[in-house]
Amino acid sequence: MNRQEKIASLIGDVLIPILGYFLWNWSIYFICLFILIDQFSRELSFLIRMRILRNRFRLSLRSYVLNMLVFFGFISMMHVFNYLLYPGIGFLDKMEAFFWYKDTGIAQGFLLFPLIIFGERLRFKMNIKQFSDEMHLQSWQNHSVQLFSYFIIFLILSIGMTRFSLSKNHLFLCLILGLAGVTLFAEKLRAFFPR
Numbered sequence: 672m673n674r675q676e677k678i679a680s681l682i683g684d685v686l687i688p689i690l691g692y693f694l695w696n697w698s699i700y701f702i703c704l705f706i707l708i709d710q711f712s713r714e715l716s717f718l719i720r721m722r723i724l725r726n727r728f729r730l731s732l733r734s735y736v737l738n739m740l741v742f743f744g745f746i747s748m749m750h751v752f753n754y755l756l757y758p759g760i761g762f763l764d765k766m767e768a769f770f771w772y773k774d775t776g777i778a779q780g781f782l783l784f785p786l787i788i789f790g791e792r793l794r795f796k797m798n799i800k801q802f803s804d805e806m807h808l809q810s811w812q813n814h815s816v817q818l819f820s821y822f823i824i825f826l827i828l829s830i831g832m833t834r835f836s837l838s839k840n841h842l843f844l845c846l847i848l849g850l851a852g853v854t855l856f857a858e859k860l861r862a863f864f865p866r
Contacts, residue, residue, distance in 0.1 A: 674796045679815075680854045683709050683790070685847060693842055698751045699843055700760065704769045705783065706850070707749060710818065712791040714742055718816050720795060720807065728804050730811065738811075741818045748825040755832050756842065809858070816857040824849035 684706065691697035691705060721730055754760060770780030798810065828845060831837060837845075 699736045738815045745822040752825040797809045819852040
């Protein structure tokens with residue numbers, strides 16, 4: 672992950688959730704939904720990018736399958752974590768509430784979705800122009816590692832909640848530290864994911 676990507680990831684994965692929690696009064700589930708939307712846009716962007724570049728190099732079917740399994744595992748574990756945190760949560764109701772939540776007088780869905788799509792589109796264009804084939808492959812692996820690491824973070828937090836009495840502030844702090852650690856160190860684990 673180059674420096675620009677790392678900074679963009681830190682802003683999207685760490686700074687915005689912190690602002691959401693402290694300034695916009697987001698719940699932890701709202702933060703998780705923001706992370707999910709951000710990761711979903713990256714997942715689509717990577718799949719499109721790998722399809723465009725398929726004539727220059729090929730990813731193995733195993734790599735695609737592993738990435739999709741990890742992505743769905745991450746989504747599932749994130750929801751298990753939130754179910755343990757908020758027993759009886761109505762996920763669809765909360766998703767709707769997240770979209771229509773007004774802090775600035777406008778439903779945040781109308782601001783966040785275009786911003787996430789615009790940011791991912793900029794990253795897509797920059798990476799297509801500047802990355803070598805090897806950098807594209809490394810970026811794909813980093814993305815898979817990041818998704819797997821998010822799965823592990825939510826798994827650890829879920830287990831921690833069943834073993835210890837943790838406040839929402841402690842859980843938020845653990846989540847943010849985990850997200851920051853993943854953003855900073857994901858490329859170290861890249862060798863364990865196939866191309």
